[in-house]
Amino acid sequence: MILHQELLERFRAGKVPALARAISIVEDEREGFQDLLHAVLQREPSTCRIGFTGPPGAGKSTLVAAAATQYRAQEEHIGIVAVDPTSPYSGGALLGDRIRMNDLTLDPGIFIRSMATRGSLGGLATTTKEVVDLMDAFGFDRVLAETVGVGQTELEITAAADTVIVVLVPESGDAIQAMKAGLMEIADIFVVNKADRPGSDRVVKDLRQALHLRAGGVGKNMPAHHGVDLSRLVRQERSQDAPSSEGAGWEIPVLSTVAQNGTGVEELLTSIEAHREWLASSGALHVRRRARARGRVEDVVDRELRRVARRSGVMGANLDPHLDLIQAGEGTPYSVAREILKGLLR
Amino acid sequence: MPDSERKIRVLVAKPGLDGHDRGAKVIASSFRDAGFEVIYTGLHQTPEMIVSASVQEDVDVVAMSILSGAHLTLFPRVKELLNEAGSGHVLLTGGGIIPEDDIAELEASGVGRLFGPGTPTSAAIDYIREWFAGQEAV
Ligand SMILES: Nc1nc2c(ncn2[C@@H]2O[C@H](COP(=O)(O)OP(=O)(O)OP(=O)(O)O)[C@@H](O)[C@H]2O)c(=O)[nH]1
Numbered sequence: 173m174i175l176h177q178e179l180l181e182r183f184r185a186g187k188v189p190a191l192a193r194a195i196s197i198v199e200d201e202r203e204g205f206q207d208l209l210h211a212v213l214q215r216e217p218s219t220c221r222i223g224f225t226g227p228p229g230a231g232k233s234t235l236v237a238a239a240a241t242q243y244r245a246q247e248e249h250i251g252i253v254a255v256d257p258t259s260p261y262s263g264g265a266l267l268g269d270r271i272r273m274n275d276l277t278l279d280p281g282i283f284i285r286s287m288a289t290r291g292s293l294g295g296l297a298t299t300t301k302e303v304v305d306l307m308d309a310f311g312f313d314r315v316l317a318e319t320v321g322v323g324q325t326e327l328e329i330t331a332a333a334d335t336v337i338v339v340l341v342p343e344s345g346d347a348i349q350a351m352k353a354g355l356m357e358i359a360d361i362f363v364v365n366k367a368d369r370p371g372s373d374r375v376v377k378d379l380r381q382a383l384h385l386r387a388g389g390v391g392k393n394m395p396a397h398h399g400v401d402l403s404r405l406v407r408q409e410r411s412q413d414a415p416s417s418e419g420a421g422w423e424i425p426v427l428s429t430v431a432q433n434g435t436g437v438e439e440l441l442t443s444i445e446a447h448r449e450w451l452a453s454s455g456a457l458h459v460r461r462r463a464r465a466r467g468r469v470e471d472v473v474d475r476e477l478r479r480v481a482r483r484s485g486v487m488g489a490n491l492d493p494h495l496d497l498i499q500a501g502e503g504t505p506y507s508v509a510r511e512i513l514k515g516l517l518r
Numbered sequence: 519m520p521d522s523e524r525k526i527r528v529l530v531a532k533p534g535l536d537g538h539d540r541g542a543k544v545i546a547s548s549f550r551d552a553g554f555e556v557i558y559t560g561l562h563q564t565p566e567m568i569v570s571a572s573v574q575e576d577v578d579v580v581a582m583s584i585l586s587g588a589h590l591t592l593f594p595r596v597k598e599l600l601n602e603a604g605s606g607h608v609l610l611t612g613g614g615i616i617p618e619d620d621i622a623e624l625e626a627s628g629v630g631r632l633f634g635p636g637t638p639t640s641a642a643i644d645y646i647r648e649w650f651a652g653q654e655a656v
């Protein structure tokens with residue numbers, strides 16, 4: 173078994189190459205990666221995790237760079253992880269988010285890592301959450317995570333971030349589309365970027381109206397009597413999905429920015445701070461972290477079960493006799509799977 | 519033990535001040551089509567930026583496309599900075615408008631194989647794959 177002891181020491185000493193290598197080990201699920209995570213994660217999470225999602229080309233990377241620049245002015249240390257899609261044809265990937273972040277490359281207070289989705293569909297790579305954990309453990313004040321650009325719900329981001337920012341543009345269409353795409357459920361903050369383009373005011377107004385209707389219409393988004401409806405949050409925590417801000421007394425702001433020149437970025441950071449305070453004071457941060465821990469345990473169990481199955485060798489060529497049975501109509505995938513599982517769990 | 523399953527991560531860099539990066543983009547996308555994970559950082563990269571990005575991204579390979587004629591300074595400089603950063607294990611390769619003699623000189627100085635004008639990108643892809651297969655897993 174590989175223990176990565178020397179790497180751990182350098183990681184703890186704050187060496188950047190050690191963080192970079194630790195991320196690779198986790199991303200590739202190389203031998204010993206669980207022990208490595210186990211070793212660095214035995215501490216309370218302290219980093220402020222901010223997620224950026226939204227359609228392709230909306231300006232997520234540009235906005236992340238603009239936000240990071242402002243945080244640096246406050247002497248904060250920033251980790252950035254940006255995900256771009258893996259090509260389903262070649263398995264390769266062209267990771268281009270850094271193009272918008274070149275001004276940050278030489279800043280020793282900023283660490284940027286690009287990740288490919290490697291077949292994962294939720295907008296992040298399977299191990300992006302763990303990479304954020306690593307960055308947290310490394311000691312960054314904030315971690316900014318950018319999803320791939322997809323129009324529909326990139327729900328995974330809610331499991332990686334405390335505050336989810338949905339970035340839209342004037343061309344994104346009306347609020348109905350945002351609703352259909354499930355973005356209303358995951359957004360803690362809406363940003364309409366490229367406000368220098370025509371139509372941006374209309375999209376902002378449209379979104380505000382839709383959010384307002386949603387809040388008023390069914391009593392959602394209204395503060396409960398004692399500020400927060402914790403029982404609702406707990407119900408959400410128990411449900412499969414990570415909790416959204418829905419129904420918890422946070423009024424989702426709709427901001428507009430021009431990421432290219434920094435217009436509106438200060439207001440965005442103010443909203444992020446306000447959301448942070450709300451998370452802490454309402455107890456939602458605790459609930460979100462708990463949901464995250466639950467999801468992480470489930471992920472690890474899933475992954476380990478699959479690994480056990482793969483290692484046992486029952487899934488490869490040894491499956492052939494079973495497949496013969498299925499094709500001859502003498503077995504079904506269910507009977508075969510039952511038999512295999514019986515063997516594995518014995 | 520080489521890990522054939524592992525993705526090869528390549529930083530494709532376009533150093534120097536010359537204005538376009540069509541060549542670098544072509545290389546980046548053919549690397550992607552070959553199954554590599556390519557980090558592309560755009561135009562006007564200084565050697566310091568290239569090395570800083572390659573450390574953060576923990577790449578296996580840095581591939582530079584140089585058309586400006588500055589190859590005799592850029593390749594050794596990036597190699598030197600990689601070594602200083604503790605990234606001596608990273609393969610530095612590349613191509614562009616580089617005369618045969620200069621290629622020989624650079625390769626003798628410890629830079630990886632370089633590809634002159636007219637070389638198909640498949641040659642670079644094969645070279646990177648072979649190099650990677652011969653690596654000890656780190
Ligand atoms: N006009 C205008 N263009 C912008 C603005 N912000 C970003 N852009 C441009 O929009 C394009 C896409 O920006 P990115 O930051 O790469 O967008 P992204 O959402 O990260 O894109 P993907 O990661 O590919 O989904 C670039 O050409 C930016 O320069 C803005 O506020 N106004």
Ligand SMILES: [Mg+2]
Nearest residue numbers: 232233269318
């Ligand atoms: Mg991007």
